[in-house]
Amino acid sequence: MTFDRVKAFESLRQALTTAPLLLMTDFKLPFKLYIDASGDGLGSALHQVQIINDKPVEGPIRFISRQIKPTEARYGASQMECLCLVWALGKLNYFMEGCIFEVITDFTAIKLLLNMKTPSRNMLRWKIALQEYKGNMTIVHQHGDSHKNSDGISRELLPKILNILLMCPKKLPPRSQ
Incomplete structure (x- = not known):
């Protein structure tokens, strides 16, 4: 094999065995829920800050x-x-119910x-659904450039993957020994 x-x-x-590793849930600690919506889809990442090797580490x-x-x-x-x-709250209800958590979004007007x-009717219905979390939920704005963990999973990647596959050669070059 070549170098x-x-x-x-x-x-x-290294990439397959190290990161990102999912953390075990600790229900005594607060959660961070990163959300993002795009024209293609919805994405959310549930994180928690835990002490690992005497250092606070935020992980998914x-x-x-x-x-x-x-x-x-x-x-x-x-x-x-x-x-x-x-x-996202509906899908992750079993984590969020009764726990303190922050919702981190790149959309500033969500609080308003x-x-x-x-x-509107939809907004009223959603507002009623969010009343369950009112005392435990804090909404925090984070600028879009630093909001990458949920931003990527809200985008449609299939066309991009297909374009990459079309650009790849059909046959790999023979191995040099």
Whole structure:
């Protein structure tokens, strides 16, 4: 084997065996729920800060995502972000119920939307669904550049993967010995 192939194998093995490892859930500690909605889908990452080797380490517990439905494709950015929050809390309810957690979003107006005086039917329905978490949930804005853990899983990657596969050669070059 050539040096390049050995190096590539070692880096692949390192990536597959080290990161990102999912943390075991500690229900005594608060959670961080990262949410993001895009024109392609909804994505969420549930994290927790735990003490590992005497250092605080924030790590993932669960990643969830889904494509948006045709009717949801007509929603505006504010409705999409609220939909993502309600959907993520519904999917991760068994973690969030009764626990303190932060919702981290790259959409600044989500706090205002939840306090609207005359919301639309969807917003009203979602606002009622979020009442269950009102005392335990804090919404925090994080700028989009540093909001990458849930941003990537809310995007549709299949067309990009197919384009990469089409660019790859059909046959690999023969191994040099």
